[in-house]
Amino acid sequence: MPHYEPSRDHLLLFDGICHLCDASVRFILRRDPAGRIKFAPIQSPLGRELYTQHGLDPAAPNAMLFITPQGAFQASDAALEISRTLGGLWQLALVFKPLPRALRDAAYYFIARNRYDAYPFSTR
Numbered sequence: 001m002p003h004y005e006p007s008r009d010h011l012l013l014f015d016g017i018c019h020l021c022d023a024s025v026r027f028i029l030r031r032d033p034a035g036r037i038k039f040a041p042i043q044s045p046l047g048r049e050l051y052t053q054h055g056l057d058p059a060a061p062n063a064m065l066f067i068t069p070q071g072a073f074q075a076s077d078a079a080l081e082i083s084r085t086l087g088g089l090w091q092l093a094l095v096f097k098p099l100p101r102a103l104r105d106a107a108y109y110f111i112a113r114n115r116y117d118a119y120p121f122s123t124r
Helices: 019-031 045-053 076-086 088-096 101-118
Strands: 010-014 037-041 065-068 071-074
Touching: 010 019, 010 045, 010 076, 019 037, 019 076, 019 101, 037 045, 037 076, 045 065, 065 076, 071 076, 076 088, 076 101
Parallel strands: 010 037
Antiparallel strands: 010 065, 065 071
């Protein structure tokens, strides 16, 4: 992973053993040619450290964590902030921002709970 500078970088922590999560990282990489977003698996030393610092359990990586100079975002808030960072038409996803977080997160966690079943080639 390239050097991570918290005061300027955007870092996405993701479940590195989940094929859906890995596909999401590849999706973002293709749409971020400027390389604004950096990535680290939650299972990496940096990922474990930052995930823990934000009150999350790296042994049970249930939500992606998107850390920016403006703050840390998890679950559906992370997805929306990623769309904002990508810019362009991806910002249309922000239409979901006014929905209650509980509703957005319910949809997010439904997918998260089923990600290993939906992508059976995951290593978990």
